Amino acid sequence: MHIYLPIAEMSLNFLIPVLLGAGVGVLTGMFGVGGGFLMTPSLIFIGVPPAVAVGxxxxKIVGSSVSGVLAHWRKGNVDVQMGVVLLIGGLAGSFVGVRVFTWLRGIGQIDVTIALLYVVVLGIVxxxxxxxxxxxxxxxxxALAGGGSVAAPSGGRGRGGWVRRLPFKMAFRRSKLVISPIVPLxxxxLVGILSALMGVGGGFIMVPAMIYLIGMPTKVVIGTSLFQIIFVTANTAFLQAWQNHTVDVLLALQLLVGGVIGAQVGTWLGGKLKAEQLRVGLAAVVLAVCFKMALGLVLEPDELYSFAAKGGH
Structure with a gap:
């Protein structure tokens, strides 16, 4: 059954967004990422205008992240104090990012900017x-072939020593850290800006930064990342709807249904499968999406010319 999406101005089989949401929701639960870095390009691939896909x-990220963070909260793996510091920086970044988004859309460069950002960021990450x-x-x-044992990674302690030398130190008891809030801010x-410009939660940048730069224990990183993502993406969604009118509620609801279910499945799978193998698989998917976005920038489009109202999509 096809449903007409008023903001995207297109009809789409309702099962497609639900299945996309479920697939990306699984990644949300397993890795603590909002999944937007895969979902937004996927929506673009099926014909949703880039600006609408981002908004x-x-x-959708808000809903799936709430589902994911509840599962981690029950396990005591959320550092609320660190999450609030990250959130303050994220809210400021999302305000700046939406203003830049509005400006780029006004001069007609938002679609190509979104594509370029995805190619660069996904390629590097x-x-x-x-x-x-x-x-x-x-x-x-x-190590196993040599008869030795392999130690499980415990986080980024020992790395980023310069972070611990910064002034204005705070104690983050759940993470057992005493560091300056400057780096988390x-x-x-940065994640707030990316959330506004790319439609992402930013977990694919935040999680490595929390482990290797800030030095948080791995077990509390995912839940804390999702905690911050909830509020930053909620703010971004509100600003996009208010200033740019690029939020299609019907499409978001379909993505949300699949995403909430997928996040619970992903949380369960994350405790069953080997982390290294999961990360290789995720990296392969990220690089595949990057390659597809890059092709879209260099290949000749089916329609060389199109008409659009100023400020529209």
């Missing part, structure tokens, strides 16, 4: 994730 995906995960698998196999600000 609508922010709404996917390559680094793939190299790190593959290296971890090879080291594990070498900066990470949150």
């Amino acid at each position: 609508t995906e922010a709404v 996917g390559s680094m994730m793939f190299a790190e995960s593959l290296g971890s698998i090879l080291r594990s196999r070498a 900066g990470v949150g600000f």
